[in-house]
Amino acid sequence: MQYDAIILGGGAAGLMCAARAGQRGKRVVVLERAEAVGKKILISGGGRCNFTNLHTAPDRYLSANPHFAKSALARYTAGDFLQLVENHGIAWHEKTLGQLFCDGSARQIVAMLLAECEKGGVEVRCGVDVGEVEHGDGRFRIGEYTAPALVISTGGPSIPKMGATGFAYDLARRFGLKVVEPRPALVPLTLGGGDVLFRELSGVSADVVASVGKARFREAALFTHRGLSGPAILQVSSYWRPGEAVAIDFLPGRAPGWLTEAKRAAPRTMLRSVLRDALPERLAATLADRLPPLAELGGATDKALNAAEAQLAGWRFHPTGTEGFAKAEVTVGGISTAELSSRTMASHRVPGLYAIGEAVDVTGWLGGYNFQWAWASGVAAGDAL
Structure with missing residues (x-):
């Protein structure tokens, strides 16, 4: 069965690539190991698919070469994909921070991609367990399928329960390509040691600024029974390395000296009461208990209040690790x-x-950027096949 291109993997990137190449007149086959294509698309965005982000830019991506993504992202933008979505009559909305979601279901995005593939005469084969990939005489052979071009689009090992594996890396190494060591990204962090007491706050969330090194994100952080999660934590997890601290500003946007001002305005107020006005009660109590003992604000020195303020603005946690590929949304590397x-x-x-x-x-x-990379890289390859 001879084709112009074999595409391994029927996810976002693979289907986009196939549709693009097929509509250029190429004979394309998509080989998908699962019983259906687009399984990760279907679970994304709570089932509504956060399909792109209006603020897509190369500096929102991690890579050993931060310039690599510029070309593809510039040539196929979030606006380009949004136009495709609208052409298919799919209603959408912007949630926050430029994140675009379907009003209805993620199934609409999968149906759109399959319709685009059908328009290009693409053959989609599911339930194909790719074994040996042979290469010789300028052609790739996988069982009965053969073509002069092979596209690896089988993703990374994140969310193995969806069938994800490191197959792409094994295949790349088989052809002599280097692989940057993969690690979980957009993943919850685990706490232990002196931080383990914060796990008692499981279920409590707050708007914070979380940072690792120069990476800073203002979104919600969520305490879990294992450690830290929520959008702000998932974002910094991509930058975090074992041994590093994660700093959290629990009261972002407060001007320096706000506690001493609070003392002068209401000297008989307790620190816990001040925190309770700005944070969930359980979190306020936990933070107050772990700060140096301060009774009424009026009884504390400005120096002591400034120290408490600094600690609240840069509370350092030392994660013991991550929840691994099982809970990671994507893979770095x-x-x-x-x-x-x-x-x-x-x-x-x-x-x-x-x-x-x-x-x-x-x-x-987090927030649709990885889908936009899938669309853009898929188009780049699809236009080149």
């Missing part, structure tokens, strides 16, 4: 961008071999 053309996603060393989407060492922030 993957097939090295040094091996690929940023314009076509083609391998420099193996003619006809391409890699796209999460399989590549390009990882976006």
Whole structure:
């Protein structure tokens, strides 16, 4: 069964690539191991698919080469994908921070991609367990399928219960391509040691600024029975490395000296009461108990209040680890961008071999950025096949 291109993986990037190439007149087959395509799309955004982000820019992506994503993202933008969504009559809304979701169901995005594939005459084969990939005489062979081009779009190992594996990396290494060590990203962090007491706050969330190094995100943080989660924590988890501290500003936006001002305005007020006015009660009590003992604000020195203020603005947690690939939304690392053309996603060393989407060492922030990379990288390869 001869084709112009075999695409391994029927996820966001693979289907986008297939549709694009098929509509250019290429004979394309998509081989998907699962019983249906787009399984990760279906669970994304609480079932409504956060399909892109209006604020997409290269600086919202992590990679060993931060410049690699620029070409594809510039040539296929969030606006381009939104136009496709509107062309298919899919209603959408912006939630927060530029995040776009379907009004209805993520199934609409999968149906749209399949319709685009059908328009290009793409064949989609599900339940295909890819075994040996052979390469010779300028052609790739997988069982009965053969083509001069092969696209790796099988994603990374995040969310293994959805069938995710490290297959893309194994295949890349088989062809001599380097792989940047993969690690879980957009993943909850676990706490132990002196921080373990904060796990008693399981279920409590607050608007905070979480930071690791120069990476800072203002969104909600959530305490869990294992540690820390919520959007702000998931964002910094992509930057966090074992041994590093995560700093949390529990009262972002407060001007320096706000506690001493509170003392002068109401000297008989207790610190716990001040915190309770701004934070969930259980969190306020826990923080107050772990600060140096301060009774009424009027009885505390300005120096003591400034110290408490500084601690609240940069409370340091020392995670013991992450909840791993099982709970990670995406993967940092993957097939090295040094091996690929940023314009076509083609391998420099193996003619006809391409890699796209999460399989590549390009990882976006939370909020639709990873889908936009899937669309953009898929289009880049689809236009080059």
